Amino acid sequence: MTTKVQRQSAVAQIISESDVTSHTQLVRSLKKMRIVATQATVSRDLEELGAVKVRTSNGETAYAIPEFEPERIAPLDQLRRVLSEWVADIQISDPIVIIRTPPGCAHVVASALDRSRIEGLAGTVAGDDTMFCVASANYGAKKLAAHLGKLAGIQQQTKAKK
């Protein structure tokens, strides 16, 4: 009994602590930690983790997660998942897009957005259940909000105006 999050965390640890040169080897290492997975699964894990094969000191190529762009660009897919799971509401106050989330979740959404490098987003800040997206000057909050709303799969213009 294992979860994906646990397995991927283990994968990240393994490849950082030892030289892993093939999927098969990784599968074996996981097994030692009593985590069962197939080559296909670790292939997908490595991709999601952004791992790449690099040449090591002794000439082999081993997997590693790029250290210097740890905030590698997250696939749109992952962003969509996060947004649709955690976004409660989107409002606009140009050039700011205000996103509300369940309590304590704003940070998760914000960091997913930060990593996504989507167009028109200049930056974010997050509180507890609210976060701001600042739209780039020539893009506009409206357009950004529409895009985010679409990704989140939510109905726009939700909140009733007083």
Place this chain on the structure above:
Amino acid sequence: MTTKVQRQSAVAQIISESDVTSHTQLVRSLKKMRIVATQATVSRDLEELGAVKVRTSNGETAYAIPEFEPERIAPLDQLRRVLSEWVADIQISDPIVIIRTPPGCAHVVASALDRSRIEGLAGTVAGDDTMFCVASANYGAKKLAAHLGKLAGIQQQTKAKK
């Protein structure tokens, strides 16, 4: 197109801003916000939100979310969901249980635990991808960790010791 989070957020807003006396009425209010749901769904939403019917000034009974115990005890079910989605690893250093999560998610896990009032958990603190659970004096971190691990559905003793 709507998400559960958005709908429940809208439900919370609606019942706080107007007197909602029945599910049917709530369904209608949602519809005005272009959120489609049935009575069965709002029934479940109200339960998950912890809403109760209270008597208002004018004698009707209307739904409301208890203000003073907003952190009502979350059902074990929800806790299990959160843990199995976000817990990457669990370690023990008595009386502390150390839980690691994906980046930025520790707070979410911690607040879920806080609300759950599970046995043997004295308190929590959360960083970015790590959180501590302090076990109650006579309970012990080991037992607590075992319980949490089971809830999370993860393999214990995951991390290799150096």
Place this chain on the structure above:
DNA sequence: CATAGTTATGCATTGGGCTGTATAATTATG
């Protein structure tokens, strides 16, 4: 107590994510 109104829930359906199998595509090696 009977009836209408309201709320909860068993059941079936749907959709999506995750995973393994099998195999295709790619890369390395001799």
Place this chain on the structure above:
DNA sequence: CATAATTATACAGCCCAATGCATAACTATG
């Protein structure tokens, strides 16, 4: 270049959350 090794992926199955429908359970009212 041929073959072996490695990696990626199409496909199918499984599982679980979410939801609607139908109806049971419950509540209020006269």
